[in-house]
Amino acid sequence: xxxxxxxxxxxxxxxxxxxxxxxxxxxxxxxxxxxxxxxxxxxxxxxxxxxxxxxxxxxxxxxxxxxxxxxxxxxxxxxxxxxxxxxxxxxxxxxxxxxxxxxxxxxxxxxxxxxxxxxxxxxxxxxxxxxxxxxxxxxxxxxxxxxxxxxxxxxxxxxxxxxxxx
Amino acid sequence: xxxxxxxxxxxxxxxxxxxxxxxxxxxxxxxxxxxxxxxxxxxxxxxxxxxxxxxxxxxxxxxxxxxxxxxxxxxxxxxxxxxxxxxxxxxxxxxxxxxxxxxxxxxxxxxxxxxxxxxxxxxxxxxxxxxxxxxxxxxxxxxxxxxxxxxxxxxxxxxxxxxxxx
Numbered sequence: 001x002x003x004x005x006x007x008x009x010x011x012x013x014x015x016x017x018x019x020x021x022x023x024x025x026x027x028x029x030x031x032x033x034x035x036x037x038x039x040x041x042x043x044x045x046x047x048x049x050x051x052x053x054x055x056x057x058x059x060x061x062x063x064x065x066x067x068x069x070x071x072x073x074x075x076x077x078x079x080x081x082x083x084x085x086x087x088x089x090x091x092x093x094x095x096x097x098x099x100x101x102x103x104x105x106x107x108x109x110x111x112x113x114x115x116x117x118x119x120x121x122x123x124x125x126x127x128x129x130x131x132x133x134x135x136x137x138x139x140x141x142x143x144x145x146x147x148x149x150x151x152x153x154x155x156x157x158x159x160x161x162x163x164x165x166x
Numbered sequence: 167x168x169x170x171x172x173x174x175x176x177x178x179x180x181x182x183x184x185x186x187x188x189x190x191x192x193x194x195x196x197x198x199x200x201x202x203x204x205x206x207x208x209x210x211x212x213x214x215x216x217x218x219x220x221x222x223x224x225x226x227x228x229x230x231x232x233x234x235x236x237x238x239x240x241x242x243x244x245x246x247x248x249x250x251x252x253x254x255x256x257x258x259x260x261x262x263x264x265x266x267x268x269x270x271x272x273x274x275x276x277x278x279x280x281x282x283x284x285x286x287x288x289x290x291x292x293x294x295x296x297x298x299x300x301x302x303x304x305x306x307x308x309x310x311x312x313x314x315x316x317x318x319x320x321x322x323x324x325x326x327x328x329x330x331x332x
Contacts, residue, residue, distance in 0.1 A: 029253075038256045046259035053253050053262040085250075087195075087219050087268065090204045091327055093212035096219040102253065124326070133329045139322045147324050156305045157323035158313050160290070161257055163299045 012115060013073075014122060017065045017080065019058050024067065026051050028078045028105035035108075036140040057082070066122050068106070068115045077106040079119035081126065092133035099127045099135040104143055116146055124150070178281060179239075180288060183231045183246065185224050190233065192217050194244045194271035201274075202306040223248070232288050234272070234281045243272040245285035247292065258299035265293045265301040270309055282312055290316070 017025065029050060030043055057063035068077030080103040088096055101123050106115045127135055136155065139147050183191065195216060199209055223229035234243030246269040254262055267289050272281045293301055302321065305313050 033256055042256045042259050046254045046256060049254040049260050049262065088212045088215040090199055090208045090212060091325065092329070093208050094215050096215065124328070128328055133327065135326045135328065137324055139324050144322075144324075147326075150326070152324040152326045155323040155325045156310075157321040158303055158305050158310075158318040159257065159321045160301045160316070160318045161299065162290070162294055162301065163258070 011071050012077075012113070012118065013069045013071060014066045014118065015069065017058065017063070017067055017078065019055075021067060021075075021078075022051060022055055022058055024075055025054060025058070025065075025078060025080060025103060029103045032103060032105045032140065035142060064126075065103070066119055068119060076110045077115040077119060079104045079116075079123055081123050083130065083132065089134070095133050097132065099123075099130070099132045101135060101137040104137075116143065117150075120146065120150055177237050178243075178279075178284065179235045179237060180232045180284065181235065183224065183229070183233055183244070185221075187233060187241075187244075188217060188221055188224055190241055191220060191224070191244060191246060191269060195269045198269060198271045198306060201308060230292075231269070232285055234285060242276045243281040243285060245270045245282075245289055247289050249296065249298065255300070261299050263298065265289075265296070265298045267301060267303040270303075282309065283316075286312065286316055 026047060030047055033043055033046075034040070054063060063080055063082055065078065065080040067075050069075050079101060082100045082102070083097050084100050086092070086096060086098045088094060089098075092098055101120070104116055104119060124135070135152075137143075137147065137152070139152075192213060196209055196213055199212075200206070220229060229246055229248055231244065231246040233241050235241050245267060248266045248268070249263050250266050252258070252262060252264045254260060255264075258264055267286070270282055270285060290301070301318075303313065303318070305318075
């Protein structure tokens with residue numbers, strides 16, 4: 001069921017992320033932002049602090065998710081997830097939390113085979129299992145069509161940079 | 167400086183939120199969502215859980231912000247703020263936090279006098295004082311033009327409701 005669509009997709013295997021996936025998830029995050037055109041110098045600044053942020057959360061299970069693999073066990077895709085504290089809101093009026101999906105990545109040569117879809121299905125299934133009323137993510141241009149096909153819609157979030165020189 | 171634009175705006179007074187503002191902030195959140203067309207039944211569900219969520223955070227200072235008042239001390243506007251845990255990101259590559267602005271509200275009969283602008287100026291000034299690189303908010307249709315005028319831009323956030331019947 002978790003394997004998603006038809007054809008070659010069926011051969012993929014999915015397992016939960018583990019503390020030993022720290023370097024893999026760091027790489028996925030870098031490659032994801034790189035593919036969306038982010039500045040290399042900024043990504044280089046981000047990588048180490050992201051690893052420091054991730055390590056304890058991966059160890060505690062506060063950061064969870066799945067790795068997609070070939071039958072021979074090569075990691076070729078990943079998705080991360082967190083349950084974040086959030087004030088009760090019309091989208092989740094009795095819950096002070098929302099699910100957040102991040103670091104969705106598929107190796108370029110394995111794209112178009114349903115891996116991202118299968119990872120999203122796992123995440124949404126896990127969110128339902130945890131009883132979460134509302135999920136959010138930030139879409140790269142590459143990911144947006146899939147999320148729209150799965151029923152996700154644009155929110156009203158706005159951002160402001162205060163970085164000096166940023 | 168905090169009073170914003172010209173004219174009648176100058177008579178307004180701003181003070182930090184206090185634990186005693188719990189009921190005021192609850193009302194501001196309700197009225198803000200009501201004005202943006204949210205369902206009354208859902209807002210009724212949200213109000214009490216939001217109060218329960220807010221009370222300890224207001225007491226600890228994790229939720230902070232300002233109240234705008236008439237010279238006679240009547241509270242007529244408010245804005246809340248939090249520093250939320252967030253993975254280092256290209257918008258804040260060396261910080262594992264971002265500022266979040268919420269519950270921006272001005273009483274209907276006091277709109278158009280620069281109160282929201284003055285509250286946003288206070289929030290952005292405080293964010294700079296704390297050294298935050300990046301801020302986010304969710305804009306109501308009423309608030310969006312002001313945020314755009316202050317340099318805020320739409321993000322790529324998407325959401326999905328898993329609420330049964332929601």
